[in-house]
Amino acid sequence: MPAKTVNDIVALCKRRGFIFTGSEIYGGLGGAYDYGPYGVELMKNIRNAWWNAMIYSRNDVEGLDAALISNRLLWKYSGHEAGFSDPLVECKKCGTRMRQDKMKDQTKCDNCGSTEITEPRAYQLMMGLSIGATADGAINAYLRPETATTTYTNFKNVLDAKPHKLPFGIAQIGKAFRNEISPRGFVFRMREFEQAELQYFVHPTQDEQYHKMWMETRLAWWVNELGIPAEKLRFMPHEKLAHYAKAAVDIEYEFPDGFDEVEGIHNRQDFDLGSHTKGQKEFEIHANVLENKDSTTKLSYSDPQTGENFIPYVIETAMGVNRAMLAVMLEAYTEEDLGDGKSRVVLKLKPKLAPVKAAVIPLARNVPELLEIATNIENDLRKLAIGRIELENSGNIGKNYRRHDEIGTPVCITVDHQTMEDKTVTLRHRDSMAQERIAIQDVPKRILEIVNG
Numbered sequence: 323m324p325a326k327t328v329n330d331i332v333a334l335c336k337r338r339g340f341i342f343t344g345s346e347i348y349g350g351l352g353g354a355y356d357y358g359p360y361g362v363e364l365m366k367n368i369r370n371a372w373w374n375a376m377i378y379s380r381n382d383v384e385g386l387d388a389a390l391i392s393n394r395l396l397w398k399y400s401g402h403e404a405g406f407s408d409p410l411v412e413c414k415k416c417g418t419r420m421r422q423d424k425m426k427d428q429t430k431c432d433n434c435g436s437t438e439i440t441e442p443r444a445y446q447l448m449m450g451l452s453i454g455a456t457a458d459g460a461i462n463a464y465l466r467p468e469t470a471t472t473t474y475t476n477f478k479n480v481l482d483a484k485p486h487k488l489p490f491g492i493a494q495i496g497k498a499f500r501n502e503i504s505p506r507g508f509v510f511r512m513r514e515f516e517q518a519e520l521q522y523f524v525h526p527t528q529d530e531q532y533h534k535m536w537m538e539t540r541l542a543w544w545v546n547e548l549g550i551p552a553e554k555l556r557f558m559p560h561e562k563l564a565h566y567a568k569a570a571v572d573i574e575y576e577f578p579d580g581f582d583e584v585e586g587i588h589n590r591q592d593f594d595l596g597s598h599t600k601g602q603k604e605f606e607i608h609a610n611v612l613e614n615k616d617s618t619t620k621l622s623y624s625d626p627q628t629g630e631n632f633i634p635y636v637i638e639t640a641m642g643v644n645r646a647m648l649a650v651m652l653e654a655y656t657e658e659d660l661g662d663g664k665s666r667v668v669l670k671l672k673p674k675l676a677p678v679k680a681a682v683i684p685l686a687r688n689v690p691e692l693l694e695i696a697t698n699i700e701n702d703l704r705k706l707a708i709g710r711i712e713l714e715n716s717g718n719i720g721k722n723y724r725r726h727d728e729i730g731t732p733v734c735i736t737v738d739h740q741t742m743e744d745k746t747v748t749l750r751h752r753d754s755m756a757q758e759r760i761a762i763q764d765v766p767k768r769i770l771e772i773v774n775g
């Protein structure tokens with residue numbers, strides 16, 4: 323079978339309703355994609371796997387869902403307004419605009435090969451907004467380019483609502499927006515994407531220990547929860563550190579074109595809480611609302627036992643959810659030769675991630691007795707609340723199996739004429755294509771075993 327490529331995934335996503343080009347009927351919009359019926363399910367299941375691991379399985383992390391649009395000052399004091407930019411160059415011959423640090427050869431245009439390239443200039447990545455009735459349309463808000471900053475600005479709110487001793491964390495999953503110069507690689511680099519980020523607040527003397535702990539924890543999650551083989555993942559330390567970072571390591575996945583970043587694990591020190599503490603004080607002085615001189619300690623932490631007051635260090639884990647979905651699909655995508663010139667595409671997803679958990683298929687169409695039994699099984703399975711269950715009533719069993727193989731449904735339940743006689747059905751397993759005959763009354767228990775297995 324030929325090696326799988328991102329294009330195989332693009333074609334499957336369109337054909338089976340995982341991902342569509344954004345604004346497609348009007349020619350599309352670079353770097354924006356719409357998620358279809360099975361894409362939303364897969365994304366939701368990845369999010370749930372992350373939320374379960376980061377929040378429900380622990381007692382030291384709280385959840386948060388902050389606004390996507392925020393006051394310009396947040397992004398001024400976070401350092402993004404001045405510094406969140408990429409080096410943009412332009413080809414003088416063909417006009418192609420490129421991100422200099424991602425060019426194949428920085429002396430030549432990626433498009434036409436010309437060596438006449440402009441000097442780089444800083445290109446602001448944040449999408450500015452002018453919201454409300456501003457007099458001059460000036461930017462007074464931004465779409466957030468990461469979830470992290472909106473977590474730092476809620477540090478005190480969360481801690482006041484739910485007191486914690488250090489170390490503790492705040493986790494968010496949500497959209498982020500960046501005006502990327504060159505979106506690429508399908509959903510790999512987009513202008514609107516989704517992040518799942520944890521900010522873990524630690525005592526400054528314990529930063530290295532927790533950075534290491536989170537590197538190990540996150541790598542294990544990629545293997546155990548997403549089913550990515552360990553040999554397709556690696557750590558890659560950043561060569562150049564961002565101004566706020568003491569250490570930064572990416573988790574990279576081996577895409578068909580080579581290893582690339584899917585998650586970052588950063589030691590951000592006290593940079594963020596520190597700069598927002600400073601920013602808030604400046605704002606209060608400016609706005610004449612400074613009530614007490616203590617306000618420089620607003621985003622600090624007081625140890626209830628020792629009384630020590632300090633700004634915690636932050637260990638951040640920052641995953642791209644869309645990149646995770648792409649890696650999961652690439653890993654699961656399999657083309658199988660079935661002999662006699664037949665083949666199939668099958669998405670060998672972990673059952674927990676599968677968009678549809680089970681399909682119920684009457685063998686023949688328009689046979690009311692078969693449909694009634696199938697509908698009853700469907701309703702019983704829905705009561706399990708394990709996710710999406712589908713009933714197929716086209717009567718074309720081969721076509722139904724093909725469709726469910728391609729969207730990764732772990733098991734199909736076929737209702738046939740024998741069912742009417744002995745109340746048994748056939749379970750057909752996605753990966754092995756093996757079939758087993760079981761009593762209708764045992765179906766829910768068996769499906770639970772398969773989905774949780």
Ligand code: GAP
Nearest residue numbers: 468470510511512515584585586640641642645
């Ligand atoms: N708060 C830190 C932060 O935002 P980042 O490395 O810029 O760090 C974290 O982003 C993750 O978000 C990346 O590892 C990547 O998976 C994802 N990501 C970043 N930019 C993206 C884009 N334009 N499209 C899709 N995913 C992106």
